[in-house]
Structure formats: C-alpha cells, structure tokens
Amino acid sequence: MAAAATAATVLTDAQIAAIKADLVELYKKTPCMPIMVRLAWHDAGTFNVKDGTGGTNASIRFSEMAHAANSGLNIAIGLLEPIKAKHPEISNADLYQLASVVGIEFAGGPVIPFRSGRKDATAEECVEDGRLPDATKAADHLRDVFYRMGMNDQEIVALSGAHCLGAAHKDRSGFDGPWTEDKLKWGNDYFANIIAGGKEGLLLLPSDKALFEDEKMRPFVEKYAADLEAFNTDYVAAHTKLSELGFSA
Numbered sequence: 001m002a003a004a005a006t007a008a009t010v011l012t013d014a015q016i017a018a019i020k021a022d023l024v025e026l027y028k029k030t031p032c033m034p035i036m037v038r039l040a041w042h043d044a045g046t047f048n049v050k051d052g053t054g055g056t057n058a059s060i061r062f063s064e065m066a067h068a069a070n071s072g073l074n075i076a077i078g079l080l081e082p083i084k085a086k087h088p089e090i091s092n093a094d095l096y097q098l099a100s101v102v103g104i105e106f107a108g109g110p111v112i113p114f115r116s117g118r119k120d121a122t123a124e125e126c127v128e129d130g131r132l133p134d135a136t137k138a139a140d141h142l143r144d145v146f147y148r149m150g151m152n153d154q155e156i157v158a159l160s161g162a163h164c165l166g167a168a169h170k171d172r173s174g175f176d177g178p179w180t181e182d183k184l185k186w187g188n189d190y191f192a193n194i195i196a197g198g199k200e201g202l203l204l205l206p207s208d209k210a211l212f213e214d215e216k217m218r219p220f221v222e223k224y225a226a227d228l229e230a231f232n233t234d235y236v237a238a239h240t241k242l243s244e245l246g247f248s249a
C-alpha cells in the first residue's frame, strides 16, 4: 500500500448514509440547505480546466474565505463543524459537496449522485481572488468564468437554476431577498421569474437577467421554465460535473 500516504479516503455506503442522516437532522432543525449549495459551488467553481488548479478541495476554508464572493460562507462551515467532528473520516471537500446534494434532495429536488474521495487542499493551494462570477456583470463575464471551468452555455443556465433555493443577504453580497416564492423548495420557478422580467418581492440580479437577454442561453431558460423534468435532468448532469471539478478518483 505504498500510495496510502497520499490516497484520499473513499467512504463505504454505510459511512455515507450515516453522515447523510446527520445532515438531514441538521436541515430539519436549521433549514440551511441553500447556503450549503452555495458553499459547495464556491469551493468547486474556482477550477481552471487548463492547469488543473482550484476545484473541489476545501481550499475555501483558508484564505479564499476572505474573497468578497465568499462573504458569509464561514456560517456554512460552522454549521458543518459538529458533523465533521463526529465523522472525521470524511474529508472537508467531500463533506461540502455531500451537504449540497443532500440539501437539494431535502428541498424536494432531484437525487444527485455522490462519489467520495476528494482530497483536502493545504492552505498553500488556495487560488487568487477573482475566479468566481460577479453578480453585476453580464453574459460575456459568465462565459469567461464558466468556460474556464470547462462548462458550456447549457450548463451555465441549468446551474443558475440553483437560485430557486435561498436568498441574497444585504450584509453579505449587498443584494437582498429570494429569487422565488419558497426559498426552501426546489423547482423551476426561477426561470419563470426571469422570463417575467422580475416579480414583486423577488430578486433578479443583472447576471440572472443576462441569461434571458443572451441569444444562445435564452432557449434553455425557456425550456427549463416549461419543463421541470428537463431542468432536473440537465441540472443533475451539470451539478455532478461541478461537484467533481479537479477530482479524479
């Protein structure tokens, strides 16, 4: 077993089931599923497909946490600490991704496959600020960021549907409010909100609007607004890819 020193921990199905049960208990007490989805995305979304840097490795718990895009995500890591302490066998990187997929399922969304074995980065492996998207910018910026990860236009639109969960917070991003009527329930109503050009009491960021204004992205917005099954199918594929950026088991 010469490789053991560097090998990542692959968990058994029983170990994953036990951690999943504790995440479900957390969500019943504290419905923090949305911030877990954001945590997992911001850990993975730093990936650069050209040089393999960044990606799903829990580097977000070090200097990256101070990047403006990650404001508030220390709350998510704090909420996961008791689970990490009880189950030290899971890597932080795996725990962030598992918390996200269990959160989506708990909110009534699709079941997203989960593979364990991500390795935790050291503090030295953090990436520079600026790799995550800026909510005030339009489609070209979204493309720059997502193409760098190896994602395409369809995957950008599908992943943006995760805004059916949660809200923006004035003290974190400066924006305020939820994107949909029930921020704790999974659905495709985020896309209806975009098509409507915004609705009373609901948030629509410049980057959300950009999806509908872009010729190539608009057809996916229309498709997902009309067809929840199609959204879920494409979402699962794109999220699985996102959750494994930089991870090869």
Ligand code: TBV
Binding pocket: 034, 035, 037, 038, 041, 072, 132, 133, 134, 135, 136, 137, 142, 156, 159, 160, 162, 163, 165, 166, 167, 168, 169, 170, 172, 173, 174, 175, 205, 207, 208
């Ligand atoms: C929160 C940013 C999942 N996303 C969120 C906030 C902002 C953005 C609010 C943070 C806060 O104040 O608490 C400002 N929205 C953007 C940006 C763009 C945008 C930067 C585009 C350029 N988001 C997302 C993906 C995923 C999410 C790929 C998951 C797969 N984000 C997400 C959730 C929440 C935010 C679930 O990015 C709610 C968190 C594709 C909470 O409730 O705490 C949209 C995209 O459009 C860029």
